[in-house]
Amino acid sequence: MALATRSDRKPPRKPPLPPTFWRSTLGKKTVMAVSGLIMLSYLIAHVLGNLxxxxxxxxxxxxxxxxxxxxxxxLHYEWGLWIVRVALLASVVAHAVAAYQLSRRDIRARPTPYAHKPRRANYATRTMRWGGIIxxxxxxxxxxxxxxxxVNENAQPGHPYENVVATFSTWYGNVIYIVAMLAVGLHIRHGFWSAAQSLGVGNATRDRVLKxxxxxxxxxxxxxxxxxxVAVMTGVVS
Structure with missing residues (x-):
């Protein structure tokens, strides 16, 4: 007598798919590094223009x-500028999303906080997090x-020089800008070295140079x- 086959037998489970580049921790760190370097390149070009x-x-x-x-x-009028804006926006979004997801992943991997987290690592983490928000x-x-x-009360469309002088002729315009630029400096200081590590550039002999x-x-x-x-406040630029 033939044995009856079971019709309710579950098919064998498929092995889990390998993580995609974006889903992997290495992928997110690489995205953060590349997008950060794109934004750094923009800042260098931007400050040269500002000067x-x-x-x-x-x-x-x-x-x-x-x-x-x-x-x-x-390209038509302003198309080049809009291409730069879209590329920057994509870099900012990718950088922020990768940073947030890596932070959440780190928390899930260690639900119990460090008893004594290294002071340097804690300082760098706070600087990058709050600096990014600022x-x-x-x-x-x-x-x-x-x-x-x-929000520029004395702005004149088509007159960027006069608009820069107008915004830095107000105390709040100066405070906002200077605080933000200090945050930029701290972000670059920690982020550049981290990007080098993520892209595999850093090692024991290069760390001092990179820092x-x-x-x-x-x-x-x-x-x-x-x-x-400062030049506007002191009358050097007016």
Missing amino acids: KVFFGPGEFNAYGHWLRTMGEPV LVLFIVWHLLDLTTLT TVANLLALTLTVCFISVP
């Missing part, structure tokens, strides 16, 4: 006009201030950015 304010309204306003016409005649809020303010001119480069980059960018509001 043109010391050469007078003619040169600075010409630079503002060039930003809107770059790529012509291949920078996101500043980006919103900066766009409303010098792009849409919504020195990170410190110099952070200090140089911070000083150059802050020099503009």
